[in-house]
Amino acid sequence: MVNPVLLIAVPLGLAFALPLFGLISKRIVKYIPVVAFIFNFALALRLIPDVLKQAIVVEIGGFPPPFGINLVAGPVGVLFSALIALAGLLVAVYALAYITEGPKEKYHMLYLLLLAGATGVVLTGDIFNLFVFFEILCISSYALVAYIGDRAGIESAIKYLIQGAVGSSFLLIGIGLLYGLFGTLNMADLAQQIESASSISVFVPMVLIITGLGVEAAIFPLNAWLPDAHSSAPSSISAILSGIAIEVGLYAVVRVLFTIFGATNMFMFFAFLGVLTLLIGEMCAFAQNNIKRMLAYSSIGQMGLIVFAMAIATSYALTGGLFQLVSHTLGKGLLFLTAGYMIYRSGSMEISAFEGMGKRMPLTSLAFTIGAFSLVGLPPFVGFPSKFLIVRAALAKEEILFTVLIGLVLLGTVIEGAYFFRVVQVLYFKKANGNSERKDAPVAGLIPMVVFVAFILVMGIYPQLVIEVLNSAASELLHRMEYIRSVLG
Amino acid sequence: MSLELLLIVAFGGALLSYLFGKICPQIRDPFAVISSVALAVMMAFLYGKTMESPFYFGFLGLPLILRTNMLAWFFAMAISILGALSVIFSWDYVKDRERTDFYYLMLLLANASMLGIVFAGDFVSFFVFWEIMSWSTFLLISYNRGRALGAGMKYIIMSIVGSVSMLIGMLSLYAIYGTLHIATLSKLVPSASSGYLLFLFILFGIAFAIKNALMPLHTWLPDAYAESPTSFNGVLSGMLTRMGMYGFLLIIYVIVGAARALNLGPGIFKFNYILAWLGAITIVVSTFIALLQNDAKQLLGWSAIGQGGYMILGIAFGTSLGLAGGIFHTLNHAVYIVLLFMSVGAVQYRTGGQRDLDSLGGLIKRMPVSFIGALLGISGLIGIPLTNGFVSKWLIYKTLILEGHPFLAFAALIGTWGCILYCYKFVHHIFLGQLPEKYKMVARAPFSMQLPMIILSLVILLFGILPGIPLKVINTIGTSFGFQSLNVTTWGIASETGTLNTINIFAAVVAACVIVWLIFKAGPKAVPVAQEDTYAAGAAIPKDRYHYTVDFYNPLYRMISPYFKDFIGGFCIKLAGWTQNVCHGIRQMYTGYIGHYVMYIVLFLALLIFVQLKWSLW
Amino acid sequence: MGISNAFDFLQNHVYYIGSFGLIFIGLFIMLVKHNLIKVIIGLSILETGVNLFLVSVGYISKGTAPIFSKSAMEAAPMVDPVPQALVLTAIVIGVAVLALALSLAIRLYHHYGVLDLRRIKELRW
């Protein structure tokens, strides 16, 4: 039996030890994240079969759950850890060649810590502990957004930081209120004591927590930091922010809503909010000329879709939402990674600067195209089965309202298709002006792209690969009582 | 011969020819030709077979199923033959272009995915292949750069709209019946409520109407036809667009069934009446817009929209005669439109991409095979007896009249009349009249282009004289939909209300030809002169153009041009503009000032709390 | 009556008033002030308020500090130690955020030469 706490402890320990390695040799530093996430990914995969049978509850320090902090490695937690480790691994490989300037050692440390924080968030079973890991995640992303140190990076980092700090303060107030009300911080214990989220004294902490977490999850009015931060960060970090950070934020929102509060009466509101987020994200993306801002707004749109799916709250919908989450991580990660090298090559983030990239960087462009197709939801890529499940879940509700909402969602898809296909056209069907020498991304950059593409294709063609995990993850989210029982016994 | 093998050959051929192109380009073209011809040959062996087998269990617990029956075989055969001819035609056409590997990959992929669509036994695989077809076509339409980009965007946006609405329709089927297997659905769906059936028809109808360019959803087609590589136009216009027809047949006659489908809605607002009227409007409007075009490919594009209207008219009434007409017209149209596009392609190939009708002319002596092709093509298009178009149009007219729809028949007739005008314009502007100076040295089309044109010309005549060959197949399709069998003979159709017998016509035409030949023989012998040897009644012959192809139907133009514009296309452009403005407006929300952003956060929180305190909504 | 009521009210609410007063003043500063440093000051006041609130949640009337010194062993009820532990964490997190924010502010000043947030909006839309 492997202990899931290693998923957090090992990256943290390696991050702490990284300066010591740096003292020995500057060159091995950048391989440490790779090692850490290979370990994590293997561990997460190793855990999956066990977890599908029974969630593993780890008591930190040996104290029983309401009294000590516990980790809950259920299907959701392990799914997310595996996803984080996978994306982390690929982006770490990418960064081997991509990060050539600046305080590299600090980059790798922050990177490790960011993902360790993300893993902590998804595994923990204690709400204050969630807050702490959330802060690790947020603070390291503030610092990483500013990593380049140019005007845009610093500006967006400070904006991100202020909004994030306000959000975490709200979160902390909410946690304080909850503790005052129920005298416990354990999520399962809280869930056991909260029968209804409607009474105002429970509602206020709930919305405080949702707002606090929602800032990171990029729910509609709380997401103003996102396009700036995602577009100004180094591309490898953008990939992680888009692919992992906001997903983890969304995970936290979902966990709070489903497990702690069981706020079924809020779901309709969140369905609307999701659709609104989706439409606004996609429409803003449509109006962009800057590739990274476009991708960032598209992330907002995707988050909206996932929120919508989660808010339908049937087992199909949750499976679909989680699947969409996976496919968004893969697709958006790939897009940001490829965009990174295309920006590097063309020296500009304007889409028009990518003219003729199909000739100049054929493999990179191909990877970009596949990522874009997958995000739009075209078969045979992974975006298709996930959208399929979501639409099916919405229609299975057999309510006119949901049919209309899914219509709006798919309208968003049309807009998304419009701007992604525009970029694809620019890549392939415009003549390059000037330098058209063929020079692809370096091997360390291509490997993660190829792996991403492989995952996108394999999961798109054979969704059964992950569907079992997703199903049990969905049922974990859906059945509060199961969760409470598995933690508190 | 299993269907999986067929699809493996199709998709594998596409991928392999791309790989060959990268490894050793010399064998790529032969390989592409061989694989597509092999596909057609294999397809022929499938004739008359009915089978169904799941080929993949992996998709979300839904088995993906391939099946074949007469309907599928009919479309598949047409697709594979036309595809093979297009590949042969491409050999020389794209030789000197860049990125030919990419071209072949997408061409073969589009072909393969169409085969997938027609063999799909369930809606998931149908949808998957449909989408593959959409994006591969998008990539091919954009291939020519420049204006093609706009055309590609139009195409893909409308395609996505279509597939989105199909996705909703298909998943609502799944949500209700728990299966997407077409054969099972065809047993379950007919008992659904009328409202639901109408909902289905609208959703699927949008998808198929977009693909089939039924007005008012035709906007993508003219530009897409005009801007895509002409060698691909064959595939695009011949079968790809007609996947919409296949879809209509599938949803109306296979899934819902004629009994329910033809009685949906009150009075004259029955679903199929509306469909028919849309078809008729499509015919009239697009025919006249085609007349106004001066671009050979735009003209053919508009013409294809109109011909799509005929097919819809044919299948809308659900009689065995009309159905036969509609399906037969699909095939015929595919044959002659491919031929016409190939002939335009050959001209373009030799004249450096020229497709402006006013700048061409007099190529008859230079490119005789292309001319014959074009001539037979327009004959089919118009529906001159002894060409295939005649038979199918005859069947459609007859249906309209028998069903008592004189207005629709009249509309179809107007369409044919306009069709004659633009067809004459087409053939005249390219092949007749004065040969421009710069095209004096134009050579004949290469053999790889002539061969498919010759084959298609023969097919036109064959189907014109012996319509029974395809009609027998089509009749089987009709009976499988539950209609009564037609009395099909090799020479035509016999029925109590009138018999079509091409042998009589053939005899009459042959006799007329003999007589005309005799008359010519009796008259004075014609003296052949050079094409440039022209006299202008004593005046000096100007060096530039002096023949009358410019402003050919000038009075008619002036009469119709204010009314027959592509208003819907204009509206779509405007709509795109509005969307852009709305998007720009919405993004102003992100002002860049942190105070506002913090305010949004507080606002969200305060709003939720306020609502709950005030109204206890949650 | 009035006086004792007021006294009770004060007894029961003065810490809450103080803490949420700080929270709202901090939030107000963040909402209306244009100067980045001022906004960060607001953030620090907001965080102080949150900490104060957390500790006051854990208070027990007439409790003692949760420390078993040799003299006063189990004489009186002890206040809840959990919020204090949380606040320790929160304080450290707060200082981390503030330090990072201020370093970013310094860098921002290098780039823009101003700290007025109304003029620092190159990234928008």
Next chain:
Amino acid sequence: MRAIISLFLISVLAWGIATALNEIPFGAAKTKVGEYYIGRGKEQTGASNIVTSVVVNYRGFDTLGEVTVLFVAAIGLGAVLATRRKKEKRDVEPASLVLYTGCRLLFPLILLFGAYIFIHGHLTPGGGFQGGAVVASAFVLVYLGCRGRRISETASKTVESLGGLVFIVVGLVGLAVGGGYFLSNYLPKGELNSLFSAGIIPIIYIAIGFKVGSELAGVIDHLVEESE
């Protein structure tokens, strides 16, 4: 205008929170968790300062996170200010002799005080964070008083790393020997209220003290260097 809207929004928040606070009476005993810690903390962790036992042992994972947050902030700050660093050495005006000597004199005393705080974390109020902050303030004093003095970056980095590693390793050893629990208190608890008691708590707090001290000093160092 914005001020008015903000006031309105804040008053709505205040309204909502006031309503929620009605359910949380001030000063009432209410938590089983707190009672549990107070009741069993002595036996289970051996620390007489229950806050310390909660911070380091019951909620030790939080503290690990907290240490990490500070670590992240220190690195992040370094990364943010890094590009401005490699500048030419400036001549700084030396401080006055009184100040200089005073600082030199106070510096070890403050360090000692800080060390006292974190070593006695499990006995008296205070602990690694407070002690670390005091240590860092000693460095602030040196920066302000004895200009031009720098701590060695390598040394501070090493201390930070070792501090964090000690925490993690102590925790991981628990996996092996402490009944398979991360951060379990597997060392002998000792006698209550004596310096050598409470198992792993003093070790961790000392590690934290060093780590926090060097991190905060590093933060100040970065900022001061930047600012001169």
Next chain:
Amino acid sequence: MIFVVSLLTLLMLSAAIAALIFKDLMSAVIASCMVSLIAAILFYFLQAPDVAMAEASIGAALVTAVFIIAIRRTKRYEE
């Protein structure tokens, strides 16, 4: 006792408001430092000596030092 606490609270809130009002950032920082110090005293009254120590040493001292360094590096007056 309660009056002392009330008085301190009042003082603390006025210091916060002062931090809001002052145009001189240095004064505002000193005001916020005062807020922290009074909060530390209140922590002590709330029987939280650990937190009081932390707040005094970190919240009041270090944060203020960091603020002052930052203000010295940037601008002292709010415009």
